[in-house]
């Protein structure tokens with residue numbers, strides 16, 4: 177009987193132990209949540225926070241960035257604060273200069289940002305501050321700033337255009353009215369370029385018959401899911417999900433694991449091929465550092481820096497060109513004037529002479545910046561030049577997308593695509609970099625800016641020379657996926673037609 181009792185008792189004792197630990201865990205979570213509530217607001221009834229939390233902005237606006245633009249346009253200081261995100265957002269160039277240059281030390285990327293992207297990017301240049309950042313920046317700027325490296329990059333891009341991009345467009349133009357997603361094409365194109373340039377390896381992605389490389393796919397997923405972390409009202413939410421390995425966090429973990437495996441393969445392959453005589457960026461880093469984790473972080477940061485931004489810039493540029501034939505005509509006329517008859521690809525110097533093209537590229541990214549916003553965290557309490565008080569630990573975001581669309585920055589025609597606004601007597605005139613922080617500005621300005629501009633201009637000249645581009649649907653207003661870089665929802669579906677059918681990419685320069 178006693179033994180039977182013991183048998184009967186044991187399961188209930190086990191379940192009470194289980195229940196006890198279950199309730200203890202719940203209690204700990206609730207206490208942590210309450211503690212967090214004391215530190216951070218998870219709910220706020222002000223109009224802006226309420227609209228954010230209920231997502232009711234989406235009834236009127238296609239994208240979150242359009243709603244922010246509307247708020248910033250109507251704010252007298254061009255600055256707003258979203259209490260539930262503890263995020264001060266500004267479109268005021270004086271504030272941007274203060275954050276990115278004058279008080280640079282007070283506005284690092286900060287812990288909250290590096291923890292959002294830390295699992296994915298580790299200690300790569302995009303995700304760190306201080307000495308770790310400084311070392312990578314010095315090394316990379318030596319590389320990206322030198323003339324031989326710039327012409328090496330130019331060579332890579334022109335080869336990719338000549339031997340892959342133009343033949344691919346040509347083959348599509350022969351298949352009558354077959355729809356092509358230009359965004360997908362540009363993602364593949366820029367993935368090939370950045371891998372060849374940064375690692376000296378060619379993934380050969382711009383073969384539409386091939387699936388997009390696994391690396392690129394996992395990379396997309398990891399960057400999308402990491403960006404979603406920044407959108408929840410409190411980091412506590414994604415951290416709990418990560419701890420319990422739930423939902424999107426589970427998927428993110430898997431994507432990151434795959435990115436790591438593939439980045440490791442890149443390093444291994446480089447070692448096998450030998451890197452001491454190579455010109456690419458990774459070889460340079462490998463010569464001074466043998467830590468694989470660090471090298472993998474560099475690989476990931478450079479793909480992020482140079483792939484999606486380029487694809488995004490090119491996609492929206494071609495969207496604008498397709499909807500503004502007068503701009504397309506002027507670019508064609510200018511390239512005809514500068515290049516020799518029958519010349520296939522523009523040279524570096526010829527591109528420099530094309531002021532209208534340069535203005536059109538700038539104007540395109542004013543309206544559609546590849547990185548729509550960028551956040552820092554205030555180390556100490558501070559006052560911004562417009563009088564906004566920023567408490568220690570506040571997220572401070574400058575918003576290039578909104579900055580390009582507020583009247584006080586660009587006048588009443590700010591929503592028009594008008595390259596002429598950048599020209600004086602036909603010569604390109606740059607504007608204040610803090611009013612146009614498309615490549616960031618100040619101390620941490622983008623290191624690939626010149627390379628990116630040359631790449632965009634080369635593609636535009638060559639594609640417009642050989643092809644007409646027609647949108648399949650109007651796409652206005654444009655819708656963006658949530659993510660680290662601006663990606664069009666549904667892609668950019670077009671039909672391409674060769675202008676003067678001849679040998680691939682060899683159309684004549686007749687207008």
Ligand code: HEM
Nearest residue numbers: 313481482485486489546547614615616620622623624628
């Ligand atoms: C249209 C194309 C591009 C745009 C709009 C762009 C824009 C930007 C922006 C806004 C940042 C600052 C990001 C942040 O700190 O969070 C940045 C940083 C950076 N970009 Fe670019 N970028 C472009 C292309 C490239 C390319 C092609 C490369 C490399 C080959 C590159 C390399 C870098 C690097 C290394 C950084 C980090 C700089 C640092 O933190 O010190 N970018 N870029």
